[in-house]
Amino acid sequence: MSRSATATTSTAESAKSTSSRPSSLHLLFNNKLATAGLIVFGLIVLVALAAPLLPLANPDATAPVDRLLRPLSDGHLLGTDALGRDILSRLIWGTRVSLAVGISATLIAAFFGSMIGLVAGYAGGRIDTLLMRGIDMVMAFPYILLALAIVAVLGPGLLNALYAIAVVNIPFFARNIRGIALGLSRREFVDAARLSGKSHPQILFLEVLPNVLPVIIITMSTTIGWMVLETAGLSFLGLGAQPPQADLGSMLGDGRKILFTAPHVSIIPGLMIFALVMSINLLGDGVRDVLDPRLKSGALTRPVARTAVIRDSVPQIAEPDANAVLDVRDLKTEFAFGGEIFKAVGGVDMSVGQGECLGIVGESGSGKSVSAMSIMGLVPTPPGRITGGVALLEGEDLFAATDERIRQLRGSAVSHVFQDPLSTLHPLFTVGDQLVEAIQAHQSLSGSEARAKAADLLKLVRIPNPAERLNAYPHELSGGMRQRVCIAMALADDARVIIADEPTTALDVTVQAQVLALLDTLRKERNAGILFITHDFGVVSAICDRVAVMYAGKFVETGKTEDILSSPAHPYTAKLIDCVPVLGQPERRLDAIEGRPPVVNKLPIGCAFAPRCPRAQDDCRAAPIPITRFGDGRTVRCIHPLTGEAANA
């Protein structure tokens, strides 16, 4: 499922970029908090810049008579300090100093840090090791402490504080930029530049630098707040700005001495530092979100426990399938990305009987995994949601069931085996713990009983030394062993249906055959139905009784496996079968299917496969093609089907 889900995500993104991608600035303004930050920061900067033009009192003019006036006094909006100086005027002039120092420190740190990072990442090898070890050493110090040590040596003073803060921030830039530069220097365009005879500095500044610029900006926007804060901190301690010069930090430090008698003298400059840093951080977060592609398009949303079901109406089933354990009708599942809807599954009927294996075949992105994962609500919401259809498990409508009911059925009545056993097993728990958990989720067994049962399950899936293997972590097992563990987990509670989503795709061929044989035996022994998702007709022929071929969210052909394999009716089925190599027929041509599956937010009116179909005619594109009966127990969604003879495209 993750395969198809990521496929739809990538198509969603590509679709977005081809249509109207909002500009970075537009995105920034969409973020309300970032906009607020920008406005506050802009105002502060504006006022600070305009300080000489504003009708302010002389910030250094002392007036012993007017000392410690409260805010809102006559002529002194924010009051006066211990020497009778106007706080408003000092605040604005102090902000100027704090801003200048913070921005200068950021620029210095960005310049040297980026240079170190660029050179280390581009040169690699020994230079890289040497530079980065040095950076690591600097980072082994508590940040502020190193700044203190530097100020201690250089002596207190605003400029020295600036240097100290800049130096301790260099590592952040060096590390971030080095990582990106390292990746870039292995890329083709850098090789090309090298081959065209450009010198190293030319490549570094003309080719690599423009590409790391966003990272430099992100790092600047996320560190500038700290730097303003830390320089203010050094001044507060009396190690930065020295009188008569004042920044926000030293104003706060002076005010501290009279905190109890005149708190406004220290509270006001502190509030200003806070407003400044907060606005910078809000803005910085916004800038990072815009420039960091990982965070775009709501990438970090948390899927909830169960897929959302939003059905307008519950379709009535005219002729319920008496033999079916699982009976799905007219299933529709979609994904919403941004403002667009991707109809991943557009109305699918399927049923699985006792001990029967139904295969769903199709390319990645055809919707086969989403169909299967919809049944027990395992499609991530957001962005997925089920918008129509019913799924009956022994007559019970799963889409209408409560969350708790679904939890009870998951793993007990319907269990799952997923594609990549390394990522689907929890890396931090032992195999035994994970099996025991699956058992105890549905059976009230004691710890030791559940463990004994877990060992039996491992034996059942032919894992040698099951008792010892219980203590193994997933990463200590081979791929085939891990998948056996997953199968054992699916068998933990006598499931009536097993949904297997490409269970053999991540395995090599011999292991694949073993796992298939195991699944086949187990379903016969236990009489469990299997819904088997795959893209490989070779696998279908090994295990499936019936098969459904899926394309662009719909079944295009269904029927008995041997019928479809011997005489595919839909041109897409024929093409898929042609993709399977056959042992002993080396002369057989392996045809890749030309073109790509359609993006499911812009499906054509007619046949979705028509653009890639060699037999397509005008009427194929004109109107929706219904799925129709095609001989005994077969259906096909094609108005010009192949009639049994070998498909020669």
Next chain:
Amino acid sequence: MTSYISKRLLAAIPVLFGLTIIVFLIMAMIPGDPATAILGSYATPENVEKLNRDLGLDKPMFQQYLIWLTNLLHGDLGRSYTLNRPVLDEVMERFSATLILAGTSLILCSVFGLIAGVISAVRQFSWTDRIITFVVLVGISVPSFWLGLLLILVFAVNLKWFPASGMFAIYGGGDLPDLLHHLFLPAVTLAVVATGVIARLTRTAMLEVLRQDFIRTARAKGVSERAVIYRHAFKAALVTVIPVIGIQAGFVLGGAVYIETVFQWPGIGSMLVKAISTRDLLLVQGGVLVVAAAYVLFNLAADVVQTVLDPRLR
């Protein structure tokens, strides 16, 4: 596992040596005559000459370092000229106070940061999430030295719930309740920023983990959503958060400089500030070295905890 831990311990040794080199080099940057700088402007020529001889200041830099390092390994960090006592004694006395403050803060920020981050992630996009996210941003942006002053004004001056400064009451104090009473405000103030950082990271880590395939597997097994979040997801998220808690130890130890000054906590931070303004450089050197070494050990501990949690690292 034991072999891994001993390996990590061994790997910390070169880092500690690196620290001594950096501290030494920083001190070597002192403009002018180091002996005069160390002894202060009222130093007698005899004392200057003696110090030059002791520290080998007439010798090449490398030999100076070796002499300094040998002294260091013998527990000799020199004498503070302002306090007229061995630097090591003063530093160790002060360091225990800092450790109490920073340690408490580290526990506070880990606990509250993790809780806030998990709640925020579990209720993503809800009002709870928005409020936590905003409060966290405030926490990260607020100058801790200013927040300390505000807390003193409100809780010490106005409400009189907590004392405004010091570590123990001058009369009749000295027991644990007295210490905790004095510890509360500075420890909370010091924890605010780190709590914000940890909460932020925990939220992101939880959101990342909850998208993983193994979470879907847990749900497919029919495990309750509570167990999915608090057992499966939290444990995996913790593995990425633990190293950051180690890094926060550095920010907490460093931030102690402000908080100790604001609350007049008799720790190494307030000692350093005073030593810098009186230019007692040997005291600065000793203090920086000890705190930096403590930071290395905190990170080492974080590494070990991470290894215990994550079998793949063993």
